[in-house]
Amino acid sequence: xxxxxxxxxxxxxxxxxxxxVYEIVTFHPCSRLELVMEIISLFGSLNxxxxxxxxxxxPEEKKSGFFSRMKQAVTRTRESFSQKIEGIVAMTRTVxxxxxxxxxxxxxxxxxxxxxxxxxxxxxxxxxxxKAIEGGxxxxxxxxxxxxxxxxxxxxxxxxxxxxxxxxxxxGVNGTGKTxxxxxxxxxxxxxxxxxxxxxxxxxxxxAIEQLEVWASRSGVDMIKTKxxxxxxxxxxxxxxxxxxxxIADLYVDTAGRLHTKTGLMDELEKMRRTAARLIPEAPxxxxxxxxxxxxxxxxxxxxxxxxxxxxxxxxxxxLDGTAKGGIAVAIARELSVPVRFVGIGEKMTDxxxxxxxxxxxxxxx
Numbered sequence: 430x431x432x433x434x435x436x437x438x439x440x441x442x443x444x445x446x447x448x449x450v451y452e453i454v455t456f457h458p459c460s461r462l463e464l465v466m467e468i469i470s471l472f473g474s475l476n477x478x479x480x481x482x483x484x485x486x487x488p489e490e491k492k493s494g495f496f497s498r499m500k501q502a503v504t505r506t507r508e509s510f511s512q513k514i515e516g517i518v519a520m521t522r523t524v525x526x527x528x529x530x531x532x533x534x535x536x537x538x539x540x541x542x543x544x545x546x547x548x549x550x551x552x553x554x555x556x557x558x559x560k561a562i563e564g565g566x567x568x569x570x571x572x573x574x575x576x577x578x579x580x581x582x583x584x585x586x587x588x589x590x591x592x593x594x595x596x597x598x599x600x601g602v603n604g605t606g607k608t609x610x611x612x613x614x615x616x617x618x619x620x621x622x623x624x625x626x627x628x629x630x631x632x633x634x635x636x637a638i639e640q641l642e643v644w645a646s647r648s649g650v651d652m653i654k655t656k657x658x659x660x661x662x663x664x665x666x667x668x669x670x671x672x673x674x675x676x677i678a679d680l681y682v683d684t685a686g687r688l689h690t691k692t693g694l695m696d697e698l699e700k701m702r703r704t705a706a707r708l709i710p711e712a713p714x715x716x717x718x719x720x721x722x723x724x725x726x727x728x729x730x731x732x733x734x735x736x737x738x739x740x741x742x743x744x745x746x747x748x749l750d751g752t753a754k755g756g757i758a759v760a761i762a763r764e765l766s767v768p769v770r771f772v773g774i775g776e777k778m779t780d781x782x783x784x785x786x787x788x789x790x791x792x793x794x795x
Contacts, residue, residue, distance in 0.1 A: 499782060500792035502774035506755030507793050510539045518565035529553060532572070539756035540725040545763040549575045573794050576759055580786035583768045588714040594626070594672040594680040596705050596712040600698065600739050601719040602731065603686030606747040606773060608637060610719050611683040612644025613773070613781040619648065620779075623678040628668035629654040630661040630701065633685040633694075641683055647778055651675075661685065661697060662704045669708045682713070695738055702740070717770060719745045720761075725754035729761065736765055743770035746784075750774045758789060 513535035653668035687694035
């Protein structure tokens, strides 16, 4: 305690509830330095660092969690593939042609496909001619490198419009999970700090609108709809107009399931594209083909034809966690030259991952 000319030295004599009680013992004049030291003795240094807040989660921890989820998603594919190649990758001798033929069989049977497998094996054989592949561990690393290169080749920068909303169409055949994926994408946008809206443009399938309403409620976003049998282009017009007025960042359009051979439905999709483009330049900015991973090579042929007819820019591979045919992701990238954008790994709202070639390869081959 002080006045302008000195310091009162005090001592603690007791306390009354929450109030400390002191009595004055002596008083003496002091220099400014002495005064500062006295204050420090009573209240502590002014330079003491405050208690640090809890450190935010490190990006590396978040990355580790993402890799773990992707690894879990490809468990069945990894287990199936590992059984077929465990003898090859465990060997310590130089890899020969017989080993590569074994690997070739394993890749084809994992739904990577003949064309893609041939490309991988040609690259490995060329590497073996230049420099021997010393053992299974090195072969594994070279295989990982080849698959990662194939998966990354079609990746391209996603178009971001100058003004919102970014319009994404979800297309494909019935039963692949388009409506569910629409709801999960809305939740994914919100997790990224973006606003989202759903458009129920599947006016053909019974209960499609009601199903999307449930997902809109679960993801906490608005939905624009019309009655069953209504004009999909008209409801899209309303949805784009509403999204623009409300400043919505991402508009996800759930379209009716269709085959590429259904001329009427494909014409309807083209009409929707024109409607979107009239309201927003370059819309739709993404056309995502929702594909069931469990169909493997059969689904790939359908996707090949659909991609050409619908102007597909990316693939959403659903039900990846429920199949041993996860190698189809590699075949898609190589044979369709279309990037896998997302993978569905379960039924929960958060069970949709943005695809990562690195995480996929690590999950598949470790």
